[in-house]
Amino acid sequence: MDYPTAVRKQRVTLIRGDGIGPEITAAVEEIFDAAAVPIEWEEHFAGLECLHRFGTPLPEETLEAIVRTRVALKGPTTTPIGGGHKSINVTIRKALDLFANVRPARSLPGVRTRFENVDLIVLRENIEDTYGGIEHWQTPDVVQQLRIITRPGSDAFLRFAFELARSQGRRRITCVHKANIHKMTDGLFRERFYTIAAEYPELHADDILIDNLCMQLVVRPEAFDVLVLPNLFGDIVSDLCAGLVGGLGVAPGGNIGHGRAVFEAVHGSAPDIAGKGIANPTALLLSAVQMLHFLSLHRHAQRIEEALRLTLAAGIRTRDLGGNASTREFTRAIISNLRPLDFAEEPTLPPAPEPAPQPVSSTPDAPWQLRGMDLFVRSPEGLPQLPEKLGKLQLVMISNRGTKVYPGITPPILLVDWYRCRYLAEEALTHAELAAALAELTAAGVEWMHVEKLHHVNGTALYSKAQGEE
């Protein structure tokens, strides 16, 4: 078909994936073809099937193709449990810095759920938090994980979230966190949210604790509009929201980075139904619709979503939604519900937002002063015996599993063999003085596992207090 000069075909990387992946990507291709969407697919490979064929689950060319075409539609890929290759999705997100995960959760006609009129967008930060996977065994009984929240990472994600909310004409944007407990990490995320919110006065910006949000979502989800969350909370809440509108079979998603994006359904490769011709293509189709908005092909996106809604409203559903249509029957029904294409029609939405350029790491406005250390000590015999003074440093507190056990009475808690011992100085320390203190402890036979340096800036301590510490 010939397109007007204004409508050029855009190249998009297509990854079919494993299990039901080939069946549902074929359904999307067929619908896009019938709808004359100006897209040219460029097929590349990833997944278990790819591993068997090419010896790698994620070839370099696939990543290069996504970078070159900027956009990919991806079918689900199988991740072996308890060994084998790493999750391909996580690898793609990290390799391409796809820092925002966008999951719309919108009620669909004919899909029976407890709620009607749900219309949420869940935006999850996609790189940081506990997903850095920085974990270390500290002693034979204790393993630790680092939770990383950064100012530039939060800013890039939150700015994208506000731009998206603005471009979609949303009214309310809600920051979800646990800053009452995670005072510094979630505290920073929340602080950046309100700083950026000041630039978007037309959006009502508020915040809510994650536990309260979960309760409210399962009671009155229609009260919320756009939710922004750090990675782990976002992972959980986006699945909860998928459940509110009909579950995995209808939950789409997009992973967005600086000028590039990978769109895929929330569900996996569904090996239990693969090859049977009964998979529901809705979630991948809605992901592809999201992709069309990203490519500013809004009219095409609206036209396809409308055909999908008409199909579901007519009671044509796949088995997972209580119907008996096969993938093919469902696909054909959607195609028959496409309204005639009218190229004269103007787009009704503004173009999808381009994320802001990569922010650079900020330097602190005031000099940081080294003022002490948290020394993590292994001591299977109980409270470690440590010198009260080490040069300028004074032992001020020891905690176990986050609860203060020294000075004062040790509370009746389960103690593990890993103690955090805090040394502080009244004045600034040099690195050499800190190293000398460590050397003294080492010579005294103290088995220390790791050290965190403690800093002050403008008289403010840049570290948290232990529970029970004044």
Ligand code: NAI
């Ligand atoms: P799954 O999402 O593949 O399946 C869970 C259940 O939902 C199954 O009963 C399945 O039949 C059903 N289901 C899922 N999508 C459906 C659809 N479109 N139509 C009809 N029914 C559908 O989750 P599971 O079984 O835990 O994972 C299977 C594999 O997929 C694993 O290797 C997992 O690592 C991988 N996975 C991949 C993802 C991705 O590539 N984005 C995401 C989640 C899991």
